[in-house]
Amino acid sequence: MPELPEVETIRRDLDREFAGKKVKAVQITGARSVRRGTHDDLTARLVGRSFKTVKRRGKYVVVVLDSGEWLVVHLRMSGQLLKAAAKAPRPKHTHVVIEFTHGIQLRFVDPRTFGEAFVVDPARLADEAPDVAELGWDPLEDPLPWVDFARLVLGRRVQLKALLTDQKVIAGLGNIYSDEALHAAGLRYDRLANTLTVQEVRRLFRAIIEIVHEAVQARGSSLADEQYVDIYGKPGAYQDQHQVYAREGRACPRCRATLQRTKWGGRSTFFCPACQI
DNA sequence: CGATCTACCTGATGGC
DNA sequence: TGCCATCAGGTAGATC
Numbered sequence: 125m126p127e128l129p130e131v132e133t134i135r136r137d138l139d140r141e142f143a144g145k146k147v148k149a150v151q152i153t154g155a156r157s158v159r160r161g162t163h164d165d166l167t168a169r170l171v172g173r174s175f176k177t178v179k180r181r182g183k184y185v186v187v188v189l190d191s192g193e194w195l196v197v198h199l200r201m202s203g204q205l206l207k208a209a210a211k212a213p214r215p216k217h218t219h220v221v222i223e224f225t226h227g228i229q230l231r232f233v234d235p236r237t238f239g240e241a242f243v244v245d246p247a248r249l250a251d252e253a254p255d256v257a258e259l260g261w262d263p264l265e266d267p268l269p270w271v272d273f274a275r276l277v278l279g280r281r282v283q284l285k286a287l288l289t290d291q292k293v294i295a296g297l298g299n300i301y302s303d304e305a306l307h308a309a310g311l312r313y314d315r316l317a318n319t320l321t322v323q324e325v326r327r328l329f330r331a332i333i334e335i336v337h338e339a340v341q342a343r344g345s346s347l348a349d350e351q352y353v354d355i356y357g358k359p360g361a362y363q364d365q366h367q368v369y370a371r372e373g374r375a376c377p378r379c380r381a382t383l384q385r386t387k388w389g390g391r392s393t394f395f396c397p398a399c400q401i
Numbered sequence: 402c403g404a405t406c407t408a409c410c411t412g413a414t415g416g417c
Numbered sequence: 418t419g420c421c422a423t424c425a426g427g428t429a430g431a432t433c
Binding site: 156200201202217234235236237238280281282283286348349351389390 | 402403404405406407409410411412413
Binding site for chain 1: 424425426427428429
C-alpha cells in the first residue's frame, strides 16, 4: 500500500520520535516478517544499538544504527509501523516489536505478511540486498538534471506506467502516484516511453516531482480501508486531492470528460480518455 | 529487452 | 445469515 509519500511521512516521524533512542529488546513473533537472516541474528544486531537517523530509499525505510548497520523495513501491501506504549494492547498481526527505554515500542504490524524487516551492513548492500542497492531515481531525494531523466525515458520502448512503477528506474512510485503523475502530465498509461516529445518528457518530470511533494505535504494517501496510517495511527489527507485515482465515472478536473478505470498489468488503472494522450 | 502470469497472504465488500 | 468471487497501496520469478 504505502508508496513514497506515505513512507516519507513515516520516515520523518520515526526520525523525530526515535533518533538517539536505544533498543532494549526485540520480540519477533511473525515468522514471515524476518526472512533475510535468522530472528536471533536480527535481535542480536539491534539490541543495545541506538537509532541514529531514519532515512528512506524509494519505499524502503532505512534506520541507520550507531553500529553503522541499517535496519531496513519494507511495508509492501499492508505493513504499518506504529509507535505505542508497551502496555497498550497489541493489534492483531503484530509481528515485530522493538522496545526502547521508558516503555515505548515501535511495532511492525502487517496482516498480509508481505512486508519485511532485516539488518544489513551497507558495505555489503549489493550482495545482501540488491533490491535496495539497485533502486533508481528518488524524486524527493535525488536532484536529477531533467536531461538525465529524458535519457531514462527515451531509451526505453516500454509503456509509461511500467516505466514509472519500475523501482530500478524511479524509486517510490506505485499504483496511485503513477496514475496521478501521468494525469498531471497529460499522458496515457500505455503510451510508449520512447515516443514522447521533449516537451512531454519535461512535463512528466515536473509532474512526478510536484505530485510527490504535494502528497508528502498532505502526509500521504489513505483509501477507504485506512490501511495506511502514520506511526500515530492517523490517516493521510492526499486522497482528497486525487485527480483520477479511484475516481472512475466522475468528471476529469482538467477537461470534464468522464474518467475511466481499466486493468493494466493486473491492477486497476485510472485515467482521462480525453486529455491524456 | 518487454509483456504477462503466478505466487505470496488476510480482510473487506458485494452479489446471490 | 452464509457462501463465494473479487479486490486491495508491492514485488519477484517463471515463461514466452
